[in-house]
Amino acid sequence: MNNRNPNAPRQQQNGRAGTSAGRSGQAARGSVRSAQPGIQSRGATAGAGSAQRSPSSRTVSAGNNTQQSVRSRQYDPGLVNAEIRRKKEAGYREAEQKRKNMRSVGVKIAMTLAFYVILFGVFALFFSIKLSHTNAADDSSFRYTYGNAEENVSARFALNSSGDPMVDFSKIAEMCSMKAAGDDKEMKFIASDSEENVRFVIGGVTVFINGVQDALSCPSVKNGASLWVPLDFVTDCMSGLTVESDLSSRRVSVKRTENEGSTASAPSFAPVSYSLKSFTAFDQISEDDLQANRPGSQTSEPEKPTFISDLSAYEEYMNPSGNKYLSLVNYITPLSSSYIPDDLTDVADTRSDRAKVQLRKDAAKALEALFIEMRANGIMDVSVTSAYRSYEYQKQLHNSYIQNEMATYGLTWAEAKQKVITYSSEPGTSEHQTGLCVDMHNLPSADISFARTEAYRWLKENAHKFGFILRYPEEKVNVTQISFEPWHYRYVGRYHATKMYESGMCLEEYVVTIKS
Numbered sequence: 022m023n024n025r026n027p028n029a030p031r032q033q034q035n036g037r038a039g040t041s042a043g044r045s046g047q048a049a050r051g052s053v054r055s056a057q058p059g060i061q062s063r064g065a066t067a068g069a070g071s072a073q074r075s076p077s078s079r080t081v082s083a084g085n086n087t088q089q090s091v092r093s094r095q096y097d098p099g100l101v102n103a104e105i106r107r108k109k110e111a112g113y114r115e116a117e118q119k120r121k122n123m124r125s126v127g128v129k130i131a132m133t134l135a136f137y138v139i140l141f142g143v144f145a146l147f148f149s150i151k152l153s154h155t156n157a158a159d160d161s162s163f164r165y166t167y168g169n170a171e172e173n174v175s176a177r178f179a180l181n182s183s184g185d186p187m188v189d190f191s192k193i194a195e196m197c198s199m200k201a202a203g204d205d206k207e208m209k210f211i212a213s214d215s216e217e218n219v220r221f222v223i224g225g226v227t228v229f230i231n232g233v234q235d236a237l238s239c240p241s242v243k244n245g246a247s248l249w250v251p252l253d254f255v256t257d258c259m260s261g262l263t264v265e266s267d268l269s270s271r272r273v274s275v276k277r278t279e280n281e282g283s284t285a286s287a288p289s290f291a292p293v294s295y296s297l298k299s300f301t302a303f304d305q306i307s308e309d310d311l312q313a314n315r316p317g318s319q320t321s322e323p324e325k326p327t328f329i330s331d332l333s334a335y336e337e338y339m340n341p342s343g344n345k346y347l348s349l350v351n352y353i354t355p356l357s358s359s360y361i362p363d364d365l366t367d368v369a370d371t372r373s374d375r376a377k378v379q380l381r382k383d384a385a386k387a388l389e390a391l392f393i394e395m396r397a398n399g400i401m402d403v404s405v406t407s408a409y410r411s412y413e414y415q416k417q418l419h420n421s422y423i424q425n426e427m428a429t430y431g432l433t434w435a436e437a438k439q440k441v442i443t444y445s446s447e448p449g450t451s452e453h454q455t456g457l458c459v460d461m462h463n464l465p466s467a468d469i470s471f472a473r474t475e476a477y478r479w480l481k482e483n484a485h486k487f488g489f490i491l492r493y494p495e496e497k498v499n500v501t502q503i504s505f506e507p508w509h510y511r512y513v514g515r516y517h518a519t520k521m522y523e524s525g526m527c528l529e530e531y532v533v534t535i536k537s
């Protein structure tokens with residue numbers, strides 16, 4: 022999913038490069054074609070000249086031969102000497118003619134060579150202009166300033182797949198004299214003046230700020246010695262740096278914040294330190310927020326649904342009070358590795374050939390009601406394949422995918438990681454750790470084809486009545502950053518589930534409206 026976007030512009034660039042190369046090739050071929058008639062016409066003229074001269078010289082020597090044969094019949098020594106002289110002279114003339122011919126051939130060769138040298142020169146000039154033009158017109162490059170150092174960077178590294186700016190953290194570390202250590206999996210940077218540290222998991226969103234796990238807004242990327250991280254990490258989680266970015270003029274500048282009284286000759290800088298983003302994954306919506314949205318205030322309670330089955334014993338689970346089940350867990354707001362729900366309860370409708378999966382109590386009971394009603398509506402073959410997953414389990418699962426990608430495709434750890442995060446949540450960012458969501462379907466394994474079943478159609482239209490939402494809808498992929506999962510349902514309670522069902526909002530959007 023993350024890979025799709027960056028590929029598209031790259032393909033376009035390749036396309037453009039191909040076209041311009043094709044165009045220059047055509048131009049080059051054109052100039053060869055127009056040049057060749059020139060060579061031919063000049064060669065033809067020179068050849069015609071020498072051809073005209075040689076018949077006349079042959080006429081002369083033929084005349085000599087006639088005279089010689091007449092004279093030999095009337096022998097005379099004076100005439101013989103004169104004859105010898107004439108022969109010699111004729112020999113000289115012939116040799117002279119040969120030399121002239123040779124010179125003419127030499128001139129022709131030299132001219133041809135000179136022509137090709139000039140042609141080559143024109144080509145070289147043409148291509149150098151073309152190349153320098155391409156460089157000058159490469160408006161995709163960004164200008165980065167780190168302190169006093171500047172560099173141009175391709176947009177491929179400067180922007181992430183959402184078009185947000187990235188920054189080379191290695192350069193910032195260098196500017197701030199941080200101690201850097203790490204390998205292909207992780208990089209750690211320690212601020213020299215505060216001993217505070219940050220550790221990035223390369224290719225993922227996981228970051229440890231002074232040992233506490235947090236998440237980047239997009240995965241970090243290693244390129245040679247450089248480690249690219251989203252620029253908002255620097256603005257949101259660091260102090261002691263002054264950041265300016267102007268995407269329209271393609272400039273990003275990161276400088277150390279100077280203390281008052283700092284001068285060019287004696288600069289003094291504010292210490293660099295890190296801080297966690299100000300959120301807590303759980304209970305980020307206060308009771309006051311909730312009261313404003315409960316019955317009797319601005320909005321009214323959604324109409325109580327009617328069921329075929331008698332589900333009155335489940336009413337308290339389907340329609341809980343409070344907002345405790347609205348917590349948002351995603352790649353931006355992860356759970357801590359130590360979070361384990363304290364009321365995990367076995368799920369009655371776990372697939373029969375699997376070990377019982379668990380959910381938090383209210384969710385487990387509400388799901389039981391959903392299954393009773395679903396069966397009453399004739400849908401008998403759906404079962405639960407996954408529910409609560411511990412941090413450790415998600416970590417194992419995620420790492421096994423990475424190992425598998427490395428073994429199957431010969432990828433490095435970092436390459437495999439970047440691929441795996443497009444389909445498997447990083448530990449801490451999986452909603453399954455909340456104990457509030459469930460995968461249910463009637464296929465051997467979860468598959469997009471579930472969306473074409475009658476069971477899916479029923480769940481989509483009825484899940485909210487039991488307190489569940491379709492968590493990753495097809496039309497919200499750009500918000501959730503998770504591909505469409507017709508089998509994954511999240512428990513939030515009937516009130517909020519119905520609000521989301523009626524408004525068409527996904528959890529990310531709904532939480533924002535409730536908080537504002």
Ligand SMILES: [Zn+2]
Nearest residue numbers: 453459460509
């Ligand atoms: Zn799931």
